[in-house]
Amino acid sequence: MKIEHIHHVAYRCRDAKETVNWYVDNLNMDFVLAIAEDSVPSTHEPDPYMHIFLDAGQGNVLAFFELPTKPEMGRDPNTPVWVQHIAFKVKDRDTLIAYRDKLEANGVEVLGITDHSIFHSIYFFDPNGHRVELACPDTEEDDMLKRLDAVKWDMLEEWSKTKRAPKHADWLHAKELAKA
Template sequence: MPNKQLIGIHHVSAITKNARDNYNFYTKMLGLRLVKKTVNQDDTSMYHLFYADERGNPGTDFTFFEIPVVGRTYEGTNCISLTTLRVKNDKALEYWKNRFNKYGVQHEIISEVCGRSTLAFKDHENQRLMLVSDEKNVGVPGGKAWGKSTIPDDYGIIGLGPVELTVSRLERTVNTLVEVLGFRKKHTYQSSKTIHVYETGEGGSGAEVHVIEEKALPREKAGRGSVHHVAFRVKDNIELKKWENKLTSLNIGHSGIVERYYFQSLYFREPNGILFELATDGPGFEVDEEFEELGEKLALPPFFEDKRAEIEAKLQPLETSK
């Protein structure tokens, strides 16, 4: 049977130098909920923090690996160059502009990008971010803002919007998106550069990848404030297995299916070197914590529980209880 279309964006994972400062910005400034405080399963000496809507619905997770020794980011090409976050409407952007002014968050003016009202800004580590209004959006629905945050419900962040890629060879990335992953060309628009838009599933803000070709720059050197990878949504592990078989049949190197406990994953790099992940929608973050207690304690998958004491000893304490 053929592969079903990918549903949309599942999560974006980035790098931070300091988990405490990161937690303060994304929960207290942006009002996201920390739905899982866990560790990088490939290196359990570092935190892996998941920020999202009220319960970490697929398509709302913005995650961070803490690497205390990481250096600065040297921006360039062949990278994920922008992460966007969805809000309900244009009015919400006015709220955020005023909030950023009040607290000294670096930001640009509200402007229209690809037919949507947007507000570009940066976090304390110069992570490249943009708020995107859903007022005119149709397609994959957003999540539900965390009602107990400091942000009024009408203005809260409801998920991830389009992800922007900057690449040195446009045709290589486009071929992967279209011929391998089944994305379709939506349109092209002009910003400071020509941006090519591809979408999957129901389309819309939660299912778009925007691609810029930039040949002149060197490859980006990742550091604090850079993005590690983007993940796309797959319904379940049956579909994920089909994707594994497809990549194998195309002789595309991949990780094989990896059990992440909260979802299953499959990783590969597109030809310009950007790391893509395919991730299942479930089972989700409530598999080991109650909804009301998400993110309050260090959560470890069962296969790490026998090493809990050893893992905790390597981590700096991070207080996240409500």
């Protein structure tokens, strides 16, 4: 028994139409499905909603719920804004740069390009305040991933005991530290 892949990931949105248009216009996603009900199928709770689905590529679906009867959405004040996000893979660095330029031309504030050694990424917020990341693989990714794979369990074990960053893979951001 094994999970095949993510069916969809769902977030809340402030406005379904604005959200669809933003993801279509800025990230070239296709709007694939809308479902609207007056009650929640799983709980039977009376609560009208609009559920929208966007094609995030290769069978991945990004979904949103607009909930007009609920209080305004917010963030968990105990979680830093950089933690909770969704990341999408793009083909290469040229594609990443093209997305950055397009987003900025559309008035979206973009952070990055950030070098993570195994990939490069940019960060920005959608109109609902959700942090989004676009990431492209680094040219030397395979060797680095093998090195990280070899130490993952040791790192996890050390972290679980000390709650301090293990040094098994501190080489990962060494070139960034050398620039500082």
